[in-house]
Amino acid sequence: MKIDYLQALKRIENAQGAWVLQGQEPLLEQNLLDRLRQYWHSQGIERQRYEIQSVSDWKTVFNALNSLSLFSQQLAIEAHGNIKPDAAALKLLKEYLQHNEQNLLVVVMPKQDNQSLKSAFFQLIEANAVLVSLNAPYPQDRQRILSVEAEKLGISLDNEAWQWLLEHHEHNLLAAKNSLIRVSDTFSEHSQITTEQLQACLQDQSRYSLYDLSDDLLKGDLASAVKIYQYLLATGEPMSLILWTLSKEMRLLMQLYEQPHNALQLGIWKTKVQQYQQALRRLAPQQLLGWPSLLLRIDAAIKGISSENAELLSLQAIAELCQAPLFQMKN
Structure with missing residues (x-):
């Protein structure tokens, strides 16, 4: 089925x-x-x-x-x-x-x-x-899905606002959901959101995104990745979404290591294949072995299952992806 x-x-x-x-x-x-x-x-x-x-x-x-x-x-x-x-x-x-x-x-x-x-x-x-x-290939599909997210937040958008939101974020549902969260927080006294409110809320929130973080992780630019990470935390980006970004990049790199000739089949966009290949050449195979357990620790910390600090563990994952581990084992 x-x-x-x-x-x-x-x-x-x-x-x-x-x-x-x-x-x-x-x-x-x-x-x-x-x-x-x-x-x-x-x-x-x-x-x-x-x-x-x-x-x-x-x-x-x-x-x-x-x-x-x-x-x-x-x-x-x-x-x-x-x-x-x-x-x-x-x-x-x-x-x-x-x-x-x-x-x-x-x-x-x-x-x-x-x-x-x-x-x-x-x-x-x-x-x-x-x-x-x-998948949500059509605008009406994306609006239906995002309408459910808006309803959870107790807000609705007029037709013009929906059109602006969908065009502003193109096909990025995750970014669109984040925008709904931000506008509902900014205009908490309003249940009906207009285009003007969306624009006013988002024009100052578009400095960095999770996709900027992904780009820097693949480039191995630790200083810029940490700067973006700190910005995302300061602007209220959910830790679960940051974990998703870290997990996606780590898993794709682990899979590409196992299947070096199957980048497209792994779901890597054609324009990004070279970036992933360069990132993999930067990394030592032994580093990759510890990534699944690190991701599980971050997930447990976010959910409160463990007493570890999710923000520090995520920072460790960022450093690992940039090949600059925060903690080195001593012989």
Whole structure:
């Protein structure tokens, strides 16, 4: 079955079997995963996360799905990566879909091209599970999605304001959501937002963005990246969005190291391939090994699960990406 983001939101409570999320909209991925995690937490469903960095990692995922802990009756597993199962793992996936109706496997992948979507893995998912497209190709789709975000904030926009917001941010839903948050904070006494209010709020807030941070991380410009990071913190950028940016760049670089000739298939834009390749040449393979655990520590700190400082850990991740670790191990 193929569904879109808004349809997926309505099916959270009935999610079972396997869901594969693929697309290029970070806001949609973040929102959908947040909603799933909230539901799992409310129902006492155990959650586990795995990074798919090689085909062999799929065996670990299916072993986990078939072995509940003593304290859990249901299990939800997130598998993040862009490596599809091989024939042996596809057999395990088929067995799981046929016999395990309680647990849920959520596979999170970057946007796939048409050829990839015709592979055996995606055909199996479409026929026996759920394929969620995290894309919003048309202006009306983007407005519908952002209208839901505006409603959460207790605001609405008139037609002219919607047109201005969509044109101002082009296809960037994440930036558009941030603008809605800022305008709702700035004009908290207003429920109906006009174009003039949007312009007044955003003209002073457009100095730096998460995309500027991404560019500096790929360039390895530590001084500029730290300056932008501090600006984002000072202007109220949510830590979860900063983590998403750090995670995206780290994961793409880790995947590109494993698959150096598959940059486009990994979801890297053609115009950015050279930047990622240059960044990878700058980095030592041993650095990459510690990134997944660092990202998990940042996530736990943001959620209050650990006592560590999320801002300092994020700064450490920025330094790692720029090949300037804040802490060096002594022999």
